[in-house]
Amino acid sequence: MTGRAGARGGASGLPRVSGELSRPVFFVGFMGAGKTSVARRLARTCGVASVDMDTYLERREGKRVREIFAESGEEGFRDVESDVLRELAGKEPLLVSCGGGVVKRPENRAVLREAGFVVHLNVTADEAKSRISDTSTRPLFQDLDTARRTAEERGPLYDEVADAVVDTAGKGVAAIAREVQRILEKEGILCLQRR
Numbered sequence: 343m344t345g346r347a348g349a350r351g352g353a354s355g356l357p358r359v360s361g362e363l364s365r366p367v368f369f370v371g372f373m374g375a376g377k378t379s380v381a382r383r384l385a386r387t388c389g390v391a392s393v394d395m396d397t398y399l400e401r402r403e404g405k406r407v408r409e410i411f412a413e414s415g416e417e418g419f420r421d422v423e424s425d426v427l428r429e430l431a432g433k434e435p436l437l438v439s440c441g442g443g444v445v446k447r448p449e450n451r452a453v454l455r456e457a458g459f460v461v462h463l464n465v466t467a468d469e470a471k472s473r474i475s476d477t478s479t480r481p482l483f484q485d486l487d488t489a490r491r492t493a494e495e496r497g498p499l500y501d502e503v504a505d506a507v508v509d510t511a512g513k514g515v516a517a518i519a520r521e522v523q524r525i526l527e528k529e530g531i532l533c534l535q536r537r
């Protein structure tokens with residue numbers, strides 16, 4: 343989890359901005375959409391905390407995602423993922439970058455919708471492929487044809503939970519984070535105090 347110490351200012355090192363979230367913000371979208379980078383960037387610039395679900399899950403279980411898939415299969419991984427989602431949804435509001443498949447289970451979609459504000463970072467499988475340098479860490483992104491089909495199947499599930507959709511095509515992390523920030527401020531989810 344990254345702390346609240348982000349948004350560091352000038353020589354004093356004090357945060358220039360301190361942010362409050364009224365609800366958890368869940369970033370969803372296909373693998374390679376930039377959920378983790380965007381959540382981290384926003385956490386730094388707005389002085390709020392962020393957590394990456396897969397990193398949290400790996401620390402909690404003491405195993406890498408690919409090991410859990412190898413030992414317990416996708417359903418075993420999804421069981422742990424659902425548990426972690428409920429745990430994070432019950433914490434003080436955070437920016438949470440979710441694993442791309444979190445929307446597969448109806449119970450998870452209910453938690454996302456009820457507990458938080460959901461931002462869908464939209465990306466095509468083709469663009470995602472060009473952004474992911476090492477697919478070995480993603481058991482469900484092995485070849486482009488399968489990834490295209492998976493992205494197609496998941497489209498309606500992301501739509502079902504999303505409060506906001508941000509198209510990431512051709513945009514860098516900073517631009518996407520600024521776009522998300524504007525949405526969160528406008529919706530009253532993020533309140534910034536500038537010093």
Ligand code: S3P
Pocket residue numbers: 371372373374396407440441442443444479480481482
């Ligand atoms: C998955 C996405 C991964 C990870 C796991 C399964 C998926 O997370 O949770 O490999 O089903 O799309 P990222 O979306 O962060 O790559």
